[in-house]
Amino acid sequence: MKKISKISLSLLLAAVLVIIAACGNKNTTNNANSGAAESAAPSQDAASAAPSGDSDLASLKGKKVALVMQFNTGTFSAQYVEGVKEQVEKFGGKVQVFASDNDLVKMASNLDAAINQGYDGILLDHGQASALEAGAKKAVAKGIKVISFDSDLNVDGVTMLQQDDQKMADLTLEQLAKDTGGKGNIVKVWVAGFAPMERRQISYKAFQAKYPDIKEVAAFGNANNPQVDTQAQMKAILTKYPKPGQITAVWAAWDEFAKGAARAIQEAGRTDIKVYGIDMSDEDLQMIQDPNSPWIASAATDPKDIGRVQVRTLYKMLKGEQVDKTITLESVYVSRDQLPTDKKINTTELAQYVDGWGSSTQNYEDWMKELEAQN
Template identity: 60%
Template sequence: MKTWRRSSLGLALVIAIVLVLSACGKKENNDGASSSPSASPTASQAASPEASADSKIEALKGKKIAVVMQFNQGTLSAQYLEGVKSQVEKFGGKLTVLASENDLNKMVTNLDNAINQKFDGILLDHGNADALTAGVNKALAAGIPVVAFDSGLSIEGVTSIAQNDQLLADKSLEALAKDAGGKGNIVKVWVAGFPPMESRQITYKAFQAKYPEIKEIAQFGDASKAQLDAQTQMEAVLKKYPEKGSITAVWAAWDEFAKGVTNAIKQAGRTEIKVYGIDLNDEDLALIQDPESPWVASAGADFTSIGQVQVRYLYQKLYGDKAEASVQIEPAFVSRELLPTDKKVTVADLGEYVPGWGKSEQGVTDYLTQLEQSVGK
């Protein structure tokens, strides 16, 4: 009897153990089934590539963008800023302008402020590598993308946009040489210390070597109060060379300089002297169209388009694309002969007379086009 009871108890214990193990096995199988790839909710409900792209585009809306400007005076700066503002608005972003009043120290401080305020992206307008490199590296370390215009920067991860400054200089100087018959006395208005000016100087030196019978008789230029200073300096040069024919032409490496020397020449009644400039805006075009004005031609790019292009490359970076390291804006050449005589032309309609003006598609991508369309709805 005792033996049977012990056997019964042993059998019951074995059955109990088997049942427990069986239950555990079922639980493990259920757990395993719930985590198998075929049954995974994550995999079965994974977003399609199209949905993923849509979410990335949607994430671009509402970005906070800072534009840190060295210059904030003159019509070119106004046109550039208009291009930046309009493109940021089309992308659904919010723009903050940090102007530096041609003070590099203030520009460095403004850049640092933009980083500390954690903007989503930073645009730089002018400045130079010596002043900006440390701040730009700080921005990149903080994960803030940077796109610079005419800043002379060469930093990995930064897209640097510039006008083709050597081509700008070449177009204006070659026109001067052609009109002057390859000889004469000229005045150069230029200033050192700015990346675009330094690039234009390279072409000017080549021009001097190419045309040895074109002599430089005076040179000046000051970026502070540029137009007024150029007018005052040109007045002094005209007094030094009072005879008609003693000065053939003036080459002005910036339109603010060109306006100043044009005023001085007109007031002195020396309109036999021709002015060739760089950069274009509505005020410049009015002077070039005026048959009594000595300013007869200028090379330039549409600064509104430049601002738009710069914003596009910044948003490429915000999207996650590896944008180009260097972008060149191709210039146009505008002479009085190209413009109508019966109406005033503005940069807005200059494209009717100068092919390619104001219609840059640089930096445009399919997803940025979709973003514009989405914001515009």
């Protein structure tokens, strides 16, 4: 009995030691694994504090942008397209231009093509709601971001970009009134059916009421081949009113109209008529600088800036940021007496002489600088 008890005690002791050793090893292993896990993964607080900006910006790279234009006539449109392409490429995207040759049916078809081809964003240039509303709604329903410029499109989910058309008209018309002493005969070159033109017409009607001694002796305008058509029609009006003083000035609601009118007046040798326009391009600026040209002033927004702001607004939407339903672009007044007489300049250099030109930072966010740097 005694011998058996000693053996039993020895076995019991051995078993206890084995259990203690096993528990010690288990705790050591668990502690080691726990430490490794804590080292490999950040805490929940650290993870939530980690910046997500890089991943947000990465998602914006390689975006496909469609620019659907009602017309792409003249140097203003060319510089606007240049601004769009420049900003999209800086953001690492690609842009495709769909020109519609001033055909609204074709523009609607181009919009449908852009939707069906799976573009990430669509920029609309001019156009009318009657032609674009259905397509715009379809694009929004598919999650495509849409921004229109100078159109009357009012669709939920579509942001509208526009120039301050009434201000631009006011600037030129008030200067015309000042230069003529509030009296005289004028010609208006304008065309209906375009949202910016309709807004400019509001200011023109107010101008007529304010200055009853300034008489409109002729009014015309054609958006198809506008420069050549205006030149021909202005030539006919000058034949009808051949004497100095019969026409005091021309107010042109578009730079393409101003170019045509100015060329007709200059060819006729009429130095008694001044031209006031709206919009500005390199070609326009050269004409305004020419001391022999009747075109002496224009109110405008830098066309490249228009394109840049439209693209920036699109990328804000692509990033999920809120933007205003309507965005109004800033404009300036440019007259010959502001410009150098010893050299010709282009619109890139215009900022040296006209405050506010070509320096718009509208909708230019800090993260966009980073996105540009990455590309």
